[in-house]
Amino acid sequence: MTRAHLTAATGTNPLQTGVQFVSAVIGPDLHGGSSDAPTRPVSCEWIAALCLTAAMALLLVVAGHAAGRRSNDMAPLLFWSGVVLLVVPISLRTGWPRVARGERLFLLFLLAEALFYCKAVYSPTSFIGHDEFLHWVAADDLLTARRLFLSNPLLPIGPAYPALEILTTAIVDLTGLSLFAAGTLLLVILKGTFVAGLFLFYEKLSGSPRTSAIACLVYMGCTTFAVFEAMFSYESLGVVLCVLAIAVEVASRDLDGRPRLRALGLIALLLGALAVTHHLSAAFAAIYFGALAGFEALRRGPMQIEARFAVGATALLAIALPFLWMEAHGNLLTGYLGPVIEGGFRTLLGKIMGAPTPRSEHLGPPAQPLGMRLTTMVAILLLALGLATGFFRSLATTAPSSARAGWRPIQDILRRRWRDGRILLLTLLAFGFPISVAFRLTSAGWEIGNRMGTFVFIAVGLVVAVSIVHFWQGREPRGWRLIGPAIALSVIVMGGVTSSALDPIRGPYRVAADQQSVEPMGIETALWTKQWLAAGNRFTADRVNRLLLASYGRQDVRVKIAAGVDTARLFEAETLGPDDFWALARSDIDFLLVDLRLCTAPPVLGFYFEPWQVQQGKPLSSDMLLKFDDIKGITRIYDNGWIVIYDVRGLHGNS
Amino acid sequence: MGIPSSRDLLATCVWAAVTLAAVAVSDSLFLRTILGAPIVFLVSGHAVLRAIGIRTTSVSEHLAYAVGTSLAIGIAGGFALNTAGFLGPPGWAIWFCAITIGAALVADSRSDAPDLPPWPGPVRVRFWQGAAIVLALLLATGAYALAVRDETTYRQFSYTELWMLPPAGDRPGRLTVGLRSAETQTHRFDVEITIDGRLSAVFRSLTIAPGETWARQIPVPVSATSQRAEARLYRPDDHRLYRSVSTLVPRT
Numbered sequence: 047m048t049r050a051h052l053t054a055a056t057g058t059n060p061l062q063t064g065v066q067f068v069s070a071v072i073g074p075d076l077h078g079g080s081s082d083a084p085t086r087p088v089s090c091e092w093i094a095a096l097c098l099t100a101a102m103a104l105l106l107v108v109a110g111h112a113a114g115r116r117s118n119d120m121a122p123l124l125f126w127s128g129v130v131l132l133v134v135p136i137s138l139r140t141g142w143p144r145v146a147r148g149e150r151l152f153l154l155f156l157l158a159e160a161l162f163y164c165k166a167v168y169s170p171t172s173f174i175g176h177d178e179f180l181h182w183v184a185a186d187d188l189l190t191a192r193r194l195f196l197s198n199p200l201l202p203i204g205p206a207y208p209a210l211e212i213l214t215t216a217i218v219d220l221t222g223l224s225l226f227a228a229g230t231l232l233l234v235i236l237k238g239t240f241v242a243g244l245f246l247f248y249e250k251l252s253g254s255p256r257t258s259a260i261a262c263l264v265y266m267g268c269t270t271f272a273v274f275e276a277m278f279s280y281e282s283l284g285v286v287l288c289v290l291a292i293a294v295e296v297a298s299r300d301l302d303g304r305p306r307l308r309a310l311g312l313i314a315l316l317l318g319a320l321a322v323t324h325h326l327s328a329a330f331a332a333i334y335f336g337a338l339a340g341f342e343a344l345r346r347g348p349m350q351i352e353a354r355f356a357v358g359a360t361a362l363l364a365i366a367l368p369f370l371w372m373e374a375h376g377n378l379l380t381g382y383l384g385p386v387i388e389g390g391f392r393t394l395l396g397k398i399m400g401a402p403t404p405r406s407e408h409l410g411p412p413a414q415p416l417g418m419r420l421t422t423m424v425a426i427l428l429l430a431l432g433l434a435t436g437f438f439r440s441l442a443t444t445a446p447s448s449a450r451a452g453w454r455p456i457q458d459i460l461r462r463r464w465r466d467g468r469i470l471l472l473t474l475l476a477f478g479f480p481i482s483v484a485f486r487l488t489s490a491g492w493e494i495g496n497r498m499g500t501f502v503f504i505a506v507g508l509v510v511a512v513s514i515v516h517f518w519q520g521r522e523p524r525g526w527r528l529i530g531p532a533i534a535l536s537v538i539v540m541g542g543v544t545s546s547a548l549d550p551i552r553g554p555y556r557v558a559a560d561q562q563s564v565e566p567m568g569i570e571t572a573l574w575t576k577q578w579l580a581a582g583n584r585f586t587a588d589r590v591n592r593l594l595l596a597s598y599g600r601q602d603v604r605v606k607i608a609a610g611v612d613t614a615r616l617f618e619a620e621t622l623g624p625d626d627f628w629a630l631a632r633s634d635i636d637f638l639l640v641d642l643r644l645c646t647a648p649p650v651l652g653f654y655f656e657p658w659q660v661q662q663g664k665p666l667s668s669d670m671l672l673k674f675d676d677i678k679g680i681t682r683i684y685d686n687g688w689i690v691i692y693d694v695r696g697l698h699g700n701s
Numbered sequence: 702m703g704i705p706s707s708r709d710l711l712a713t714c715v716w717a718a719v720t721l722a723a724v725a726v727s728d729s730l731f732l733r734t735i736l737g738a739p740i741v742f743l744v745s746g747h748a749v750l751r752a753i754g755i756r757t758t759s760v761s762e763h764l765a766y767a768v769g770t771s772l773a774i775g776i777a778g779g780f781a782l783n784t785a786g787f788l789g790p791p792g793w794a795i796w797f798c799a800i801t802i803g804a805a806l807v808a809d810s811r812s813d814a815p816d817l818p819p820w821p822g823p824v825r826v827r828f829w830q831g832a833a834i835v836l837a838l839l840l841a842t843g844a845y846a847l848a849v850r851d852e853t854t855y856r857q858f859s860y861t862e863l864w865m866l867p868p869a870g871d872r873p874g875r876l877t878v879g880l881r882s883a884e885t886q887t888h889r890f891d892v893e894i895t896i897d898g899r900l901s902a903v904f905r906s907l908t909i910a911p912g913e914t915w916a917r918q919i920p921v922p923v924s925a926t927s928q929r930a931e932a933r934l935y936r937p938d939d940h941r942l943y944r945s946v947s948t949l950v951p952r953t
């Protein structure tokens with residue numbers, strides 16, 4: 047059909063030709079048909095071969111991590127060849143036309159679980175991500191105290207969202223597994239359920255397993271899929287409940303009477319669980335269902351009262367449940383997310399308006415290898431191309447079936463005539479993608495862009511999949527139309543892996559780099575505190591050692607010495623001034639832990655203590671850290687050559 | 702056409718009861734994992750889905766919903782058990798057992814319960830295909846085992862820990878001095894302990910192997926003022942001060 051347009055354009059003026067060309071590329075013409083071509087039965091040959099390929103790929107990934115630990119030059123080659131061997135064949139087969147539905151679903155499971163495996167072997171015996179430590183500590187506290195809502199100084203909002211800890215401790219209690227094993231088992235199940243829920247959602251929405259499988263692959267290109275959503279963190283559970291709720295809702299759209307009411311009951315159960323699991327996922331569900339109800343109210347044409355009621359009731363639940371839960375437990379969300387959102391928006395707007403660069407932006411993003419950056423950029427460009435060619439086509443898929451020629455579908459939608467408000471909503475939500483990329487270009491807004499991606503990609507997946515099925519491939523793709531989009535899909539998934547972490551390969555210790563700073567010496571020091579000082583002492587330290595002390599050491603760690611006195615201020619001063627001395631003396635801190643490795647290099651993430659510390663990027667010196675040696679009342683009770691523990695109880699007369 | 706049977710409900714009840722019994726009487730990790738994990742992730746959710754009367758069109762859809770429902774039941778259980786002050790293994794086992802059996806009874810009493818979705822037709826797997834899948838599983842498991850081994854054996858830093866702890870409530874008048882080696886080979890050390898600058902104890906040529914811990918309790922003289930105790934670690938091979946720690950001995 048595209049060729050026909052271009053041929054027809056010959057002989058007209060260049061402007062008209064250009065307009066017709068652009069219209070043919072981005073316009074709403076649908077070439078893929080309304081349903082999939084007949085499929086072949088499940089191919090066990092392909093499944094067996096791809097399982098074997100994936101296993102070999104995982105072996106290469108493990109070898110890459112081992113080489114990385116030893117700073118061996120072969121590490122990137124081993125690791126990335128493993129990732130390519132894992133992603134490319136499975137992506138090619140999953141997005142291929144005429145593949146059986148069950149085979150596509152199996153391959154999506156295989157890819158999702160294999161990507162989780164890649165994350166798991168980074169640290170195969172314990173949790174290692176910053177957020178994982180926060181939830182590990184909370185789960186450990188729950189197992190010890192057998193009570194919910196215990197305070198967590200490292201994540202003050204955490205006790206209000208205890209679902210992840212509840213489920214993990216339920217598994218520990220019922221099975222006897224360790225917390226790490228139970229958490230990992232839960233994450234494996236969550237990953238599989240997420241992919242299944244997403245596949246079912248897209249399938250019900252598009253009516254095509256092929257479109258659905260492609261959309262799931264595109265979702266795997268999200269920056270948060272490979273690592274962030276595979277962490278032992280409340281978002282990993284929240285996003286699963288969110289996707290299941292929207293999948294159940296879309297599956298029930300054609301039901302009426304009691305079956306619809308029952309489906310509403312299940313949605314209420316899932317939304318209730320989501321409200322106590324994760325604030326942002328619950329917020330996304332509220333926005334999605336609220337906007338959907340709005341679109342259904344705006345929509346012209348026949349619609350049953352019952353259907354309107356169901357959509358309205360779902361929206362009401364999705365908005366009311368998180369709000370009620372938040373109110374019941376005190377509104378901590380504003381204080382937790384407010385500064386991040388405010389800072390991110392201010393920086394982004396400042397950048398657009400040409401305002402002076404704020405201090406947080408002077409640090410610059412931590413460097414990634416060129417190959418990783420190039421892959422991420424190509425993936426973003428491919429996604430942008432998919433969105434450009436899929437936007438109007440995606441809208442056209444929901445236009446009334448009688449109006450599918452030229453721009454008529456879009457005119458109908460502008461006249462508020464559409465068949466499914468969900469497709470319309472998701473297509474519009476895909477606009478969030480360029481916004482999330484813009485946020486990721488700033489240090490202050492990176493967090494917003496990253497979190498947005500998790501939800502925006504649900505929309506991006508659909509639009510790009512429609513673009514591939516209805517424009518790039520069409521009904522009977524051959525030659526480059528078959529191969530090109532399939533390779534592009536592989537690159538998009540690869541982009542998800544390259545943008546998932548600063549360095550996904552395990553390496554030697556790096557200064558203030560979160561998971562890259564966690565290694566046996568720090569862990570054993572934390573374990574020493576538990577064995578020789580007992581649990582529950584009040585400690586303060588740098589960001590990484592604080593996590594180790596709280597988790598392995600079971601210590602009561604503090605982010606602030608006293609109200610208004612951050613840990614950073616205490617450690618970063620050349621000498622202990624009278625103000626800091628008295629703040630420390632009057633505080634209830636028992637011990638300070640000093641890690642002299644912090645003096646060996648600038649902080650990888652730009653800060654040693656917290657993102658809001660005053661002297662960001664300024665290197666620490668050993669004199670700054672060892673100044674406590676000369677303070678009367680402070681004693682150095684532990685020393686391993688790198689890590690020193692000071693006992694400050696003598697300052698407040700407890701010793 | 703779905704599966705119009707209630708045998709699944711009977712199976713969920715039996716599963717729940719056996720899990721409850723296993724949690725009550727067995728410490729076997731294997732047995733409790735085999736029984737307990739499915740009830741947290743699937744069985745309870747399946748029973749509740751049947752009780753609500755959700756109609757699903759494929760096995761994958763039914764399984765996804767069942768997992769989601771199980772998770773929601775588990776989360777609700779956490780709050781219920783917390784309120785009851787019963788958050789522990791027996792509480793969890795009773796919660797999942799009660800929900801599963803209760804839901805199964807409700808489902809069984811329904812006259813309009815929808816059928817289960819049909820199972821997909823059998824897939825013919827040839828010997829080499831099965832062997833390849835088993836080999837893939839073995840490879841992935843072996844690779845994970847290698848990763849675990851590498852993680853637990855590789856150490857970037859080698860070091861020796863020295864510590865000195867003040868007298869505590871259960872050992873008044875005694876300091877604790879300790880030494881632990883995380884070096885790559887056995888080393889000899891000398892330890893000197895001083896109290897307010899006066900030599901109190903000396904330990905010569907302590908031979909500490911990697912992973913070995915040496916600790917002693919040192920008596921301290923009674924004093925009306927607090928005293929400063931110090932421990933110094935020397936390496937006799939090069940006569941170097943290697944580590945130094947200190948503590949305050951509170952007045953008696």
